[in-house]
Amino acid sequence: MKALGVKPGDEVLVPSHTAFPTAEAILFADATPVFVDVTDACTIDPEDAVTKISARTVGIVPVHIYGHPVQVDAFQTLASQRRLWMLEDCCQAHGATWRGQRIGSFGRAAAFSFYPSKNLTVMGDGGILVTDDDEIAARGRRLRDHGRVNKDVHTELGFNLRFNDVQAAIGRVLLRRLDSMNARRRAIAARYAQALAGLPIELPREQPGARHVYHLYVIRTPRRQELAAFLKERSIQTGIHYPVPCHKQPAVERLAPPPLPRTERLVEEILSLPISAGHTDAEIDQVAAADTSPAPRSRSATSRWGSRPAAMTSSWRHGRVRYGARRPARRASPTTRCR
Numbered sequence: 001m002k003a004l005g006v007k008p009g010d011e012v013l014v015p016s017h018t019a020f021p022t023a024e025a026i027l028f029a030d031a032t033p034v035f036v037d038v039t040d041a042c043t044i045d046p047e048d049a050v051t052k053i054s055a056r057t058v059g060i061v062p063v064h065i066y067g068h069p070v071q072v073d074a075f076q077t078l079a080s081q082r083r084l085w086m087l088e089d090c091c092q093a094h095g096a097t098w099r100g101q102r103i104g105s106f107g108r109a110a111a112f113s114f115y116p117s118k119n120l121t122v123m124g125d126g127g128i129l130v131t132d133d134d135e136i137a138a139r140g141r142r143l144r145d146h147g148r149v150n151k152d153v154h155t156e157l158g159f160n161l162r163f164n165d166v167q168a169a170i171g172r173v174l175l176r177r178l179d180s181m182n183a184r185r186r187a188i189a190a191r192y193a194q195a196l197a198g199l200p201i202e203l204p205r206e207q208p209g210a211r212h213v214y215h216l217y218v219i220r221t222p223r224r225q226e227l228a229a230f231l232k233e234r235s236i237q238t239g240i241h242y243p244v245p246c247h248k249q250p251a252v253e254r255l256a257p258p259p260l261p262r263t264e265r266l267v268e269e270i271l272s273l274p275i276s277a278g279h280t281d282a283e284i285d286q287v288a289a290a291d292t293s294p295a296p297r298s299r300s301a302t303s304r305w306g307s308r309p310a311a312m313t314s315s316w317r318h319g320r321v322r323y324g325a326r327r328p329a330r331r332a333s334p335t336t337r338c339r
């Protein structure tokens with residue numbers, strides 16, 4: 001934010017449905033995050049964004065949440081018409097593309113995280129700012145090293161955000177494997193999609209123009225609690241990304257952000273199933289088999305759990321569901337390693 005020249009009093013549009021650090025960056029620059037609602041694809045809604053622009057708005061931070069690109073065209077148009085900059089939050093979407101072009105190359109700048117659960121990591125913490133704007137690059141370099149322009153002279157207050165060389169070297173090696181790791185995530189998503197088709201849960205869908213890299217595989221169901229508990233009984237870990245939207249975080253209470261109805265409903269229904277480039281087909285099949293109904297394993301909708309809620313509920317509670325030949329051992333159970 002500071003490298004983009006954000007000043008106290010500026011407003012920056014940001015989805016509420018994101019990891020809190022997206023909004024935190026705006027707050028650190030003493031600017032105001034203005035929260036925007038979501039589309040059905042869980043990404044920031046360009047139509048709602050337009051309604052949130054004020055005379056103080058300086059920029060917009062679209063987040064390619066879960067690995068799915070935002071509607072980039074709409075945000076590019078909005079940014080150019082309203083003279084706003086765009087900073088892409090690519091922390092969950094390394095390698096994803098929009099109309100064949102890598103995300104992170106559309107905005108004035110873009111931020112990637114290498115936190116250990118991300119699609120690209122460095123075996124530790126780290127991140128990167130990418131830009132083709134020389135001024136932003138120079139200011140970013142200064143800010144990460146206490147605002148210094150050389151060994152002895154500091155032109156502004158900065159931070160210690162230097163990146164460890166060893167981790168950078170690890171990242172360069174893993175970068176070569178990014179596309180194949182993403183291909184594996186996409187294969188897992190396709191496997192889930194096939195196995196879970198017909199259930200009364202909403203599966204993630206790739207929107208036209210977007211190539212998803214499935215940092216998370218997030219399904220939607222109004223019976224989220226029940227399903228999570230049922231899977232937990234079977235040693236299958238799930239996650240919720242994120243249960244408390246940014247506009248409801250105590251850290252921004254003083255801003256009294258207005259309600260966002262679609263975001264508030266979404267966060268009640270989302271559930272992240274296990275996914276990573278390291279999961280085996282057998283692990284994914286265990287999760288999918290646990291999600292599907294008790295016997296019979298017919299493809300007809302009436303044999304699936306959702307169309308028989310009472311039976312499903314009692315099966316979930318009493319563990320009477322036959323969900324495949326073996327119950328996964330606790331150590332080997334699929335997990336969601338994300339935050």
Ligand SMILES: Cc1ncc(COP(=O)(O)O)c(C=O)c1O
Pocket residue numbers: 018019021022063089091092112113114115126127339
């Ligand atoms: C969408 C999003 N933005 C920002 C961040 C912050 O990344 P980091 O923890 O590397 O600062 C994360 C990571 O949790 C994220 O998922």
